[in-house]
Amino acid sequence: MQIIKTRDYDHMSRMAANIIAAQVIMKPDCVLGLATGSTPVGTYEELVRRYDKGELDFSTVTSINLDEYKGLSPENDQSYRYFMNTHLFSHVNIDPEKTYVPNGLEPDSEKACAAYNAVIRQAGGIDLQLLGLGHNGHIGFNEPSDIFEKETHCVDLTQSTIDANSRFFASMDEVPKQAYTMGIGTIMQAKKVLVVVSGKAKAQIVKDAFFGPCTPQVPASILQLHSDVILVGDEEALSLIP
Ligand code: GLP
Numbered sequence: 001m002q003i004i005k006t007r008d009y010d011h012m013s014r015m016a017a018n019i020i021a022a023q024v025i026m027k028p029d030c031v032l033g034l035a036t037g038s039t040p041v042g043t044y045e046e047l048v049r050r051y052d053k054g055e056l057d058f059s060t061v062t063s064i065n066l067d068e069y070k071g072l073s074p075e076n077d078q079s080y081r082y083f084m085n086t087h088l089f090s091h092v093n094i095d096p097e098k099t100y101v102p103n104g105l106e107p108d109s110e111k112a113c114a115a116y117n118a119v120i121r122q123a124g125g126i127d128l129q130l131l132g133l134g135h136n137g138h139i140g141f142n143e144p145s146d147i148f149e150k151e152t153h154c155v156d157l158t159q160s161t162i163d164a165n166s167r168f169f170a171s172m173d174e175v176p177k178q179a180y181t182m183g184i185g186t187i188m189q190a191k192k193v194l195v196v197v198s199g200k201a202k203a204q205i206v207k208d209a210f211f212g213p214c215t216p217q218v219p220a221s222i223l224q225l226h227s228d229v230i231l232v233g234d235e236e237a238l239s240l241i242p
Helices: 009-026 041-052 080-087 109-123 159-168 184-189 200-211 219-225
Strands: 002-006 031-034 062-065 067-069 128-131 153-156 178-181 192-197 229-234
Touching (some): 002 009, 009 031, 062 109, 109 178
Parallel strands (some): 002 229, 192 229
Antiparallel strands (some): 067 178
């Protein structure tokens, strides 16, 4: 694993954008695995800036997002499809037909997950997977569990994740309790994985995930077994690692 220690959030965002930009430049028809959450927002802003300057071309890129809340429509401003449109897709020349997010409006979980697995297979897998890190070690919405789920599945979100996500919703009742997420097996098959972490609140889980035992109770810990992981974090988030 390569660790890049940055000064602060903005520096982290620029470094992460460098890595994604390099991927897009080196393989213009690459498949990017994309993530939501507050951590990658600055990375997307930076990519948009570079696109505006004419440094990046997304016209032949395919994107496959990690996850989506079950029950939320793409128009819901808390859906991950809406997030991606707002923070990246509507600002760059990516073909909307080549941007994939699980279908939150499909009530049949088996159908939704099978369709997403087919999308991932047809795309030929993921070249670069961007990940944030949940406070309990979740990646995508792969919550702590007794097993590492391989493919796309429907998850019951844990109370700590529901609490963490409630800051974005008007009331607790509106916070979705389930989500569709790409599986750990799919994430592990990505050729390269880029993890972004920021802030003191992530310091302990960064230490547990990357320097503790590899266990499905800390889903991100499986990344220790991936051969090409880059962890980009600010000083606060990396403050507890050896
Ligand atoms: C959500 C997303 C994750 C993300 C996590 C952390 O649960 N499903 O992909 O990594 O939030 O978000 P943040 O970056 O806001 O801490």
